[in-house]
Amino acid sequence: MTKAVADRAFEPLFTTKRSSLAVGLGLSQVLAFCEVSGGTAVIISTPGEGTTVQLYLPRFIEQQLPPQVGSPTERPSPGTASRxxxxxxxxxxxxxxxxxxxxxxxxxxxxxxxxxxxxxxxxxxxxxxxxxxxxxxxxxxxxxxxxxxxxxxxxxxxxxxxxxxxxxxxxxxxxxxxxxxxxxxxxxxxxxxx
Known part of the structure; x- marks a missing residue:
């Protein structure tokens, strides 16, 4: 991609196709997914060499809590209750x-x-x-x-x-x-x- 194309590639409905039926590259959805997940996406492109789209997503590390024998089941606080x-x-x-x-x-x-x-x-x-x-x-x-x-x-x-x-x-x-x-x-x- 040229720099001008790479700079616009994440825009909704941006396309390099000449047809009026073109609906975009779809990269805006990729970026939206990454950002909604707390990450981002980056395009690295050199004309004639290739393009790389790097997705950065936060790592999830599950916290293991030791079991507590005999403790009552905790209810979620109002701020964390399922909506x-x-x-x-x-x-x-x-x-x-x-x-x-x-x-x-x-x-x-x-x-x-x-x-x-x-x-x-x-x-x-x-x-x-x-x-x-x-x-x-x-x-x-x-x-x-x-x-x-x-x-x-x-x-x-x-x-x-x-x-x-x-x-x-x-x-x-x-x-x-x-x-x-x-x-x-x-x-x-x-x-x-x-």
């Missing part, structure tokens, strides 16, 4: 990465691929600790429409939006809900799930 998240994301790879991160935090996630589907769940009376929705999705409604519906019809429901597009931020900010710019660090979700 149920409605994950609204049309990109299945991004959704899978977010779902894996949420589950690694001890939470459960129900994934739907559009805000139209999310509205069906919410209108049926389903309850969630957090609705985490992408903004731009196929269908009649988008994530901002979903946030506006939630604010009007479920004022006690916590909802947050996420987007990779800066042009959506102005309207999204008017909803008054937290907004995550993709890719974002998983630690940003901790406060919403505490």
């Amino acid at each position: 149920h998240v409605l994950l609204v994301e049309d990109n299945h790879e991004v959704a899978a990465a977010l779902q894996a991160v949420l589950e690694s935090m001890g939470h459960t996630a129900t994934h739907v691929a559009s805000s139209d589907d999310a509205l069906v769940f919410l209108q049926s009376g389903a309850r969630y600790d957090l609705v985490l929705s992408d903004i731009q999705m196929p269908g009649k409604t988008n994530g901002i429409d979903l946030a506006e519906w939630v604010k009007q019809n479920r004022p006690h429901q916590t909802i947050a939006l996420m987007t990779g597009y800066a042009d959506e931020l102005d309207r999204a900010r008017r909803t008054g809900v937290p907004i995550f710019a993709k890719p974002f660090d998983s630690n940003e979700l901790v406060a919403l799930l505490a």
Whole structure:
């Protein structure tokens, strides 16, 4: 890759293909997965020699605690209790990465691929600790429409939006809900799930 291409390779929808049907290199999803997991990704490329994409992920070291005979089973504190998240994301790879991160935090996630589907769940009376929705999705409604519906019809429901597009931020900010710019660090979700 040339330096100009490598500098843009992680951008959503960036492609080097000339076809109007090109949907991007997919590297934005790779970077999003890494950053949501607490790491990052780096491109090292020299034209005519090759390209390397290095993924940096945090190491997990399981802590072994000695068993305590006769001690009562501890219940998680309110800040660490499992939460149920409605994950609204049309990109299945991004959704899978977010779902894996949420589950690694001890939470459960129900994934739907559009805000139209999310509205069906919410209108049926389903309850969630957090609705985490992408903004731009196929269908009649988008994530901002979903946030506006939630604010009007479920004022006690916590909802947050996420987007990779800066042009959506102005309207999204008017909803008054937290907004995550993709890719974002998983630690940003901790406060919403505490």
